[in-house]
Amino acid sequence: MNPIIRNILAVIAGIVVGSIVNMGLIQVSGSIIPPPEGADITTTEGLKATMHLFEPKHFIFPFLAHALGTFAGAFVAAIVAANHKLKFALGIGVFFLAGGIASVFMLPSPTWYTIVDLTLSYLPMAYLASKLATRNRSATTVNLD
Template structure:
């Protein structure tokens, strides 16, 4: 397979896999910490209730963002034909853009936004790239 196609597949597979992990944790979080009377699909109602939520309600969103990025970066780096760390970091940038967007649409407490933006994306993508590189050197 040509490196270009392999690299395109790496980004798509990393993005889709990371997104699936992300959604799995979000869904799990809603089942463990349900918000009474709130439809999690109603973004307007969700945006109104976000500032009133305790820290426990932000555990699973953070895990979703961080672990989704980590897994997506690992997958992308494992599949990429070359420049594996760059592809892992590209997944981090994609998820970072999504994280910025969701933090604008559903503004939570400042501490969560800062933690999420600073730790959940680029550092996790870097760690994912390092993990993938450790597998490919064997």
């Protein structure tokens, strides 16, 4: 397969897989760690109005969703990319980091969570995914021809 086409597919697949993992974890989070009593988590306005009720435990799943979503997307991108695997994985990390930064402006969150989320969820996870995906090249090579 043409390397350019393969690299485009790597980016698309990375974004799609990362988004699915992210949203899947967000969807199940409320059933594992119930939201605070009286919190409306169904709308952005409800989250803004009740964010003061959230305890540190309520930020575990959003962090995991961001970190594991980025990891999964970057891992897929690194496996599928024809070349420059680290760059494609980090590109997925930057994509999701941009979403994380946008989220900080849309939803108020404690400063500690913002710092932890933005510094540990995105670029470090993308880098780790790239290293794991390319650790054993023969085992992770995907033949799309």
